Structure formats: structure tokens, C-alpha cells
Amino acid sequence: MSSPYLRRRITNALAMVMSTLATLVGLAFLAWILWETLRQGISALDLKLFTKITAYGESGGLANAMVGSLIINFIGIAIATPIGVLAGTWLAEYADRTRLGESIRFLNDILLSAPSIVMGLFVYTIIVLPTTVLTHGSTTFSGFAGGVALALIALPVIVRTTDEMLRLVPSTLREAALSLGVPQWKLTLQILIRAARSGIITGVLLALARISGETAPLLFTAFGNNYMAINPIEKMSSLPQIIYQYANDPGDAMHALAWAGAFVITMFVLLLSLASRLILSRTKVSHD
Amino acid sequence: MPANQAALPIDILEQRSHRDARHERLFRWLLKGCALIVLASLLGAAGATLWGGREAFSAFGWHFLVSSAWDPGNDVYGAVVPVYGTIATSLIALLIAVPISFGIAVYLSEVAPAWLRTPVASAIELLAGIPSIIYGMWGLFVFAPFFANHIKPWLTNNLGNKPDDGKLSWAAEHVPFVGKLFGSDYPFGASILVAGIVLAVMIIPFISSVMREVFQTVPTRLKESAYALGSSTWEVSWDIVLPYTRSAVIGGIFLGLGRALGETMAVTFVLGNAMHLSASLLDPGASIASTIANQFSEATGLQKSSLMALAFLLFVVTFVVLLIARLMLRQLARKEGR
Numbered sequence: 001m002s003s004p005y006l007r008r009r010i011t012n013a014l015a016m017v018m019s020t021l022a023t024l025v026g027l028a029f030l031a032w033i034l035w036e037t038l039r040q041g042i043s044a045l046d047l048k049l050f051t052k053i054t055a056y057g058e059s060g061g062l063a064n065a066m067v068g069s070l071i072i073n074f075i076g077i078a079i080a081t082p083i084g085v086l087a088g089t090w091l092a093e094y095a096d097r098t099r100l101g102e103s104i105r106f107l108n109d110i111l112l113s114a115p116s117i118v119m120g121l122f123v124y125t126i127i128v129l130p131t132t133v134l135t136h137g138s139t140t141f142s143g144f145a146g147g148v149a150l151a152l153i154a155l156p157v158i159v160r161t162t163d164e165m166l167r168l169v170p171s172t173l174r175e176a177a178l179s180l181g182v183p184q185w186k187l188t189l190q191i192l193i194r195a196a197r198s199g200i201i202t203g204v205l206l207a208l209a210r211i212s213g214e215t216a217p218l219l220f221t222a223f224g225n226n227y228m229a230i231n232p233i234e235k236m237s238s239l240p241q242i243i244y245q246y247a248n249d250p251g252d253a254m255h256a257l258a259w260a261g262a263f264v265i266t267m268f269v270l271l272l273s274l275a276s277r278l279i280l281s282r283t284k285v286s287h288d
Numbered sequence: 289m290p291a292n293q294a295a296l297p298i299d300i301l302e303q304r305s306h307r308d309a310r311h312e313r314l315f316r317w318l319l320k321g322c323a324l325i326v327l328a329s330l331l332g333a334a335g336a337t338l339w340g341g342r343e344a345f346s347a348f349g350w351h352f353l354v355s356s357a358w359d360p361g362n363d364v365y366g367a368v369v370p371v372y373g374t375i376a377t378s379l380i381a382l383l384i385a386v387p388i389s390f391g392i393a394v395y396l397s398e399v400a401p402a403w404l405r406t407p408v409a410s411a412i413e414l415l416a417g418i419p420s421i422i423y424g425m426w427g428l429f430v431f432a433p434f435f436a437n438h439i440k441p442w443l444t445n446n447l448g449n450k451p452d453d454g455k456l457s458w459a460a461e462h463v464p465f466v467g468k469l470f471g472s473d474y475p476f477g478a479s480i481l482v483a484g485i486v487l488a489v490m491i492i493p494f495i496s497s498v499m500r501e502v503f504q505t506v507p508t509r510l511k512e513s514a515y516a517l518g519s520s521t522w523e524v525s526w527d528i529v530l531p532y533t534r535s536a537v538i539g540g541i542f543l544g545l546g547r548a549l550g551e552t553m554a555v556t557f558v559l560g561n562a563m564h565l566s567a568s569l570l571d572p573g574a575s576i577a578s579t580i581a582n583q584f585s586e587a588t589g590l591q592k593s594s595l596m597a598l599a600f601l602l603f604v605v606t607f608v609v610l611l612i613a614r615l616m617l618r619q620l621a622r623k624e625g626r
Contacts, residue, residue, distance in 0.1 A: 022388045033418065109610075111330055117550070
């Protein structure tokens with residue numbers, strides 16, 4: 001065997017081994033992180049997590065944080081979904097290949113990975129500061145402000161999926177409706193959005209998965225609250241914020257509570273991404 | 289009257305077309321308004337942080353960018369420590385994540401048997417869906433102690449300039465900077481290096497999924513021609529696939545960099561939050577995002593403004609990085625004729 005040939009074969013074998021190793025390293029980290037979250041989380045699971053509030057500290061639970069998370073996430077999704085779907089529709093149906101449309105599509109992709117902590121500071125400036133001044137300090141941080149911050153993070157996800165899903169709708173559908181004299185707004189609302197519905201729902205679920213683990217934008221908007229808060233103009237705690245607080249606490253019992261919270265969030269996020277994947281795969285089958 | 293009756297449908301039609309045109313205009317404005325919110329939130333985030341940081345910028349001027357002071361006692365602030373921490377952790381993350389991501393992408397597109405590709409790719413993408421605070425907790429409670437017990441002693445003894453037994457290793461003595469980078473008196477795991485490693489684990493799925501996607505855009509006939517001429521799998525990946533997708537691969541790397549720069553939670557837990565400059569990668573540090581997360585709620589006056597100014601810097605830098613990423617990624621989309 002000639003030596004250059006041998007060298008090439010050795011290089012190739014080496015590269016193949018390295019690339020397999022790289023994949024194993026990636027999978028090992030995934031397994032490690034999931035394993036620790038499951039192990040520590042399950043051992044800390046307890047009924048009092050869901051019944052007691054964080055004011056009891058070590059002997060308490062996470063009930064107010066879970067309720068707060070649900071409320072804040074709901075506000076975020078409720079704000080971001082209509083705006084995101086309409087904006088995505090504009091990009092796909094009205095502004096495709098226009099200069100403004102292309103720039104907004106481009107900037108939306110940037111907003112998708114913009115640092116979330118800066119978004120938190122933005123909402124702090126436009127909502128928390130003005131409400132503090134207007135109410136003379138009686139309302140400062142609020143669950144609503146937290147919801148708006150999460151909405152800003154969910155928005156680009158929803159815009160992008162709506163845009164992509166609408167562009168997948170076959171143009172024969174548009175032409176058929178337009179030739180029957182249907183005005184474009186009716187076509188968009190009653191035919192196109194309906195045709196792309198499951199894709200849009202997937203986008204909303206993905207956005208929900210993305211925001212339910214967000215911590216940084218909530219620190220200066222919803223702030224946190226050791227008691228049960230239902231009213232969104234009050235300070236509100238959330239699971240990620242409590243995890244952050246408890247993990248930095250020196251007590252082991254607090255760490256166990258933080259792991260339990262981490263377990264709940266991870267399961268929630270994984271279930272959401274699984275659900276969105278299922279919806280998407282089902283629609284792909286039905287389109288074929 | 290028959291004439292009137294005949295005119296009626298035309299009237300209705302005309303009314304309807306007027307109404308439709310009005311609705312159409314309203315609808316168009318509504319949609320455009322929603323799309324402009326995307327633009328407004330980007331501009332607003334930049335504007336709000338710039339406005340919030342105006343006192344710091346006017347008090348310190350350009351000095352803010354070159355001063356390593358962060359002294360709430362004397363009310364003097366500079367950006368160097370958090371900026372250095374942000375850049376150092378992100379670069380370490382890239383150094384680790386880029387080769388691993390490239391390996392994963394090559395494995396998934398060229399090496400792995402077909403039945404294994406989808407499950408492995410989904411598993412790696414699962415890693416991308418895990419919230420960053422979980423990475424932070426894993427880093428704080430699992431990885432940092434592991435690092436402090438098993439990896440750090442080896443690094444300080446064999447590479448650092450402050451080994452436990454006092455005997456300098458060959459590398460610490462002869463290779464420039466190595467001794468300083470790995471010397472540390474500090475016994476805990478939390479450090480710039482650990483933060484970089486946790487960030488690397490976080491951005492691997494982003495970079496590898498972009499790489500895998502763009503590798504799949506390479507025309508099969510190109511790869512098959514190379515194989516037919518006798519190329520090995522590695523040669524096809526390195527000499528055909530990579531040059532063809534170069535701009536998009538760089539775009540994917542910049543996307544990962546953008547994520548790493550702005551990441552808060554994964555870093556805050558494992559960086560140690562020390563506001564002083566240290567040459568060692570094994571010493572604790574601070575990043576822009578971790579400094580804001582730690583200090584903003586208790587800060588007032590000039591400190592709060594300095595934190596806002598830091599946020600503005602972070603936003604501008606990540607914006608530029610992500611802009612480059614998207615432009616690079618778009619080049620490949622153009623090539624495909626999309």
C-alpha cells in the first residue's frame with residue numbers, strides 16, 4: 001500500500017472517530033443534565049410543593065411561584081399571539097419581497113436571539129418606571145410587566161413560524177379564492193390562517209416553551225413575591241425566579257426545592273416541545 | 289318600477305365593494321402596525337438602555353469603556369471587567385463548541401447510518417430546548433464541584449504558575465501566558481473557564497443544527513462526484529461540503545456567539561461574580577449579563593445608570609454579531625435561489 005493512500009485512510013478513520021466522539025460528547029452532556037434534573041427533582045417532589053407558598057421557606061412549597069408562572073406566561077402568550085400572528089401574516093401575505101417587509105423579517109430573526117435580560121430592562125423602563133411614578137410608588141413591579149417582557153421574547157418566535165407556515169400554503173388556494181371575488185382580508189383570515197392553523201399553533205407552543213424557562217427578563221419586571229398573588233398589578237413570583245433565588249441560598253433544603261422547581265419546568269418544556277412536534281408531524285402527513 | 293329594481297343590485301354591489309375596500313385598508317394598517325411592533329421593540333430596547341445609561345455615559349464618557357473600576361462605595365464604574373468576562377466566556381465557549389458541533393454535523397450528515405440520524409438529531413435538539421436556568425443549576429451544583437475536584441487540581445498543578453507542591457511544570461515555565469491563565473489560589477469551581485464550558489454545552493445544539501441544515505443543502509451530485517473520484521468521507525466533508533457552505537457555517541457560529549454573549553442565567557450561576565480583573569481563567573469573574581442580574585434590583589443612581597449603559601453595550605454588540613450571522617446565512621439561501 002502506498003504511503004499517501006495509507007495516510008489518507010488514517011486521516012479519514014481518525015476524522016470519523018472524532019466526529020462520532022463529538023456526537024457522543026453532546027449526547028453525554030444531554031444525558032448528564034437530564035439525569036441530574038430527574039434524580040434531584042424527583043427526590044425532592046412532595047405534595048407540599050403544590051399546596052404551600054414560598055413564604056414558609058424551607059418547610060414551604062412553590063404554589064405561589066407556579067400560579068405566578070402560569071399567570072405571567074398566560075399574559076405573555078395572550079399579548080404575543082395576536083400581534084405575532086398578524087405581523088407574520090403581513091410579512092407573508094402583504095409585504096413579501098418589499099423592502100420594509102424584508103427588513104422586518106430580517107430584524108425579527110435578530111430579535112429571536114437578542115439578549116433577554118436587555119428586554120427585561122426595556123420593559124422595566126417603559127412599564128415599571130412609569131407605573132411607579134403614576135401611582136406614587138404603590139404599584140412598582142408587577143406580574144403584568146413580567147408578562148409584557150415575556151411577550152417580547154415570544155413575539156419573534158410566533159412571527160417567524162406564522163410567516164413560514166403561511167408561505168407553505170399553496171398559492172392555488174389564494175388564486176381560487178381571489179377569482180371568486182373574495183376580498184384579500186377575508187381570504188387571509190378565513191382561508192389562509194385556517195389552512196396554516198396547526199403550524200401557527202406549533203409556533204405558539206414553541207414560544208410558550210421558550211418563555212416558560214426565561215428568568216432574566218422577570219427579575220426586574222415581575223420581581224417576585226413570597227405570597228400568593230393573583231392580581232397582575234402586584235409583584236408576582238415565578239418558578240424560574242424562585243429557582244434562581246433558592247439556588248443561591250446556602251441551605252440544602254432550599255436547593256432541594258430549587259431542583260423540584262427545575263424538574264417541573266423541564267418536564268413542562270419537554271412536554272410542550274413533544275406536543276408541538278406531534279402536531280407538526282401529523283399535519284405533514286395530512287398534507288401529503 | 290322595473291328600472292329602479294334593476295339598479296338595486298348594482299347599488300348593493302357598489303356599497304359592498306366600498307365596504308370591502310375600507311376593510312381592506314383597515315386590515316392592512318392593522319397588520320402593518322403589528323409588524324412595526326417588532327421594529328419598535330428592537331429600537332425601544334436600544335433606546336431605553338441608552339436613555340437609562342445617559343448619566344453613566346455623561347459622568348464617565350469614554351473612560352467608562354477603558355476603566356476596570358467597579359466601586360459602589362466611591363460611585364466609580366467602568367465596563368472593562370464585565371466586558372472582559374463576557375468576551376472571555378464566549379470565546380472559550382466557541383473554542384469548545386465549534387469543533388464539537390462540526391463533528392456532530394459531519395456525523396449526522398455523512399457518517400451515521402440512516403436509521404440513527406433522526407433520533408440523534410432530535411436528541412441534540414432537545415438539548416437546545418432545555419431552559420438556560422437548568423444549565424445554570426447543573427453548572428452550579430453538579431459541574432462546578434466536579435470541575436473543582438477532578439479537573440482544576442490537574443490544571444493548576446500541570447499548567448498553572450501556582451501549583452500546590454510549588455514545582456512549576458514545563459508548560460507553565462516555558463509557554464508564554466499558560467502559567468498565568470491556569471494559576472489560581474481560589475479553591476472553588478466557579479470561574480471563567482467553567483462558565484465558558486457551560487455556555488459551550490448550551491450553544492452546541494444551536495451551532496450543530498445550523499451546520500447540519502446547511503450541510504444538507506450541498507447538491508448530492510457534488511458529493512457523489514467527489515466520492516466517484518476516490519475521495520474519503522473526511523475529504524468530502526472538509527474539501528467539498530465545508531467550502532460550499534462556508535458563509536452559512538460562519539453564520540451559524542456567529543449565531544451561537546450571539547447567544548453566548550447575551551446569556552444570563554447559565555453564566556450567572558457559575559461565574560462567581562467577582563468584580564475584579566484576573567488573568568487566570570480559573571478565577572471567578574463577571575459578565576455584563578451576570579452583573580446586571582446580580583446588582584440591578586439593589587442599585588440606585590449612578591450604579592443603576594452604569595448597569596443600563598452596560599446593557600446598551602451588550603445589546604449593540606450582540607446586534608452586530610447577529611446581524612453578521614444572518615447576513616452570512618442569507619448568502620447560502622441566495623445561492624439556493626430561495
